[in-house]
Amino acid sequence: MTLYVKSHFFDFFSRxxxxxxxxxxxxxxxxxPSLKFAVEWGNSHPDKVEVIRxxxxQFIQEDLKMDYVYDYMFHLLNEYAKLLKFKPGDPEGAVELCPERMACPExxxxxxxxxESLVTSPSNSIPCTLPPAYDATEMQEFLESKxxxxxxxxxxEKEYWDHINLQLVQGPWPSRFGLVSSQSQHFLAALLSDEEFINNFxxxxxxxxxxxxxxxxxxxIRAGVFFLESNAGLFFWMDLRPLLMEQTFDAELELWRxxxxxxKLNVSPGSSFHGLEPGWFRVCFANMDDETVYVALERIRAFVQTQKTVQPRSFSRTTYEENITCTPSTTYEENITCTPSEKMILEIISYFFTIISII
Structure with a gap:
């Protein structure tokens, strides 16, 4: 497939x-980015690529013959010559030169x-006969089609890159933008070695x-928003299924936008975590101060009150709980079955994930 960067000038070869x-x-x-998309599109449409190729x-072999190029150049020079006010004539004392030496001296x-007896051209028509030019309407239609x-x-191309950017935002590995530096690893190693600090933390x-x-x-609960109860971790699942226009993951993304x-709240849609049912949103609550919490709550409350479709109702938890095989702690304060160092590692790793934030 031919890739072409459009010129800022009008040229004979591409017009x-x-x-x-x-x-x-x-x-x-x-x-x-334009070349990247062209390659992706070409790989996805090999038959159309072959037609374009x-x-x-065919255009190069048939429409860009040198005969056409010479005719066009001759025509262009003639048209420019019409703009000249200077009319050339035979200078005084000039000697005419021509290939027919017998006729020149006579x-x-x-x-x-x-x-009259000279053969001036092997053709019955005058040289450089160009096809008729487009009229104004035809030219406008041709340019508009291009x-x-x-x-x-x-x-x-825009739709392609918008989709790619959305995948980056909602991808399964949102934290893999870079590796942990050696300095950070050294700091964490020293931190995890302090058992007294880890226990208190x-x-x-x-x-x-x-x-x-x-x-x-x-x-x-006061705002009439249901959620899945949690007893550990940095987030819980908020049920916004009543706010969906339809029970699809596309509608979930529309609500998220x-x-x-x-x-102006950044909560994560369940589809970005391979959720089984649309309408669930992950609410992370650890990485913000108290003032931010109250602002977030006020915004959630105001948003829910403006949605007339919100009706308090019960919901089934079997979708999310039927395949759970672990037994969580009954409270946040209970000790879990791992060493203090392991608990600290899990908590530090959790903090690296995207947390709810006020925009």
């Missing part, structure tokens, strides 16, 4: 080419007779997480 027929247009301002070859009737094809490619962390969890869930763009 007759049509995007998506003889070539694939490449944006001049974003060449690398053959059309480009004058009068002999010259006329000899010129512009529409280019806009179509740009729209496909685990106890205090459990107490604070329990208080924060109770604060959030109590306010959600409203929450992010309009409500």
């Amino acid at each position: 007759g080419l049509v995007p998506l027929q003889q070539y694939w247009p490449i944006r001049d301002d974003t060449k690398c 053959k059309a480009a070859v 004058t009068g009737k002999w010259r006329e007779f000899m010129e 512009a529409n094809a280019t806009r179509q490619v740009e729209m496909w 685990s106890s205090e962390s459990s107490r604070r997480l329990a208080n924060r969890y109770r604060l959030l869930t109590n306010e959600l 409203v929450i992010v763009d309009d409500v």
Whole structure:
């Protein structure tokens, strides 16, 4: 497939080419992403690529012959010559030179007779006969069709990169933007070696997480928002199924965009964690101060109250709980069956994941 970066100038060689027929247009301002998308599209549409390739070859072989190039150049020079005010003539004392030496020295009737007998061209028509030019309407339609094809490619390209960016935001590994530095590893190793600090940290962390969890869930109950009860960890699942326009994951993403763009809260849709049912959102509550918590709660409460479809109702937990094989602790403060160092590692790793934040 022919890839072509559109020129800023009008040239003879490309003015007759049509995007998506003889070539694939490449944006001049974003060449690398445009080339990347062209390759992806070509790999996904090999049959269409072959059609474009053959059309480009045919155009070069048939429409860009040197005879046409010479005719066009001759025509162009003639048209430019019409703009000149200077009218050339024979200079005084000039000697005429021509390949027919027998006719050049003659004058009068002999010259006329000899010129009439000369073979001036092997063709019955005058040289450089070009096809008729487009009229204004035809030219406008042709240029508009080329512009529409280019806009179509740009729209496909935008949709492709929007999809890629959305996958990066909602991908299964949102924390893998870079490796942990040697300095950070050294710091964590020293931190984990302090057993007294780890014991105090685990106890205090459990107490604070329990208080924060109770604060959030109590306010959600008052707002009429249901959730799955949790007894450990940094997040819980909030049930926003009543707010979905339809029970699909596409509707879940639409609701998520409203929450992010309009409500200014960043909660994670369940589909980004391979959830089994649309409408569940992960609410992380550990990495924010108390003031931020109250602002977030106020925004959630105001948003839910504006949604007329919200009706308090019961829901089934079998979807999420039927396959659970582990037995969690009954409270945040209870000791879990692992060493203090292991508890600290798990908590530190958890903090690296995306936490709810106010935008």
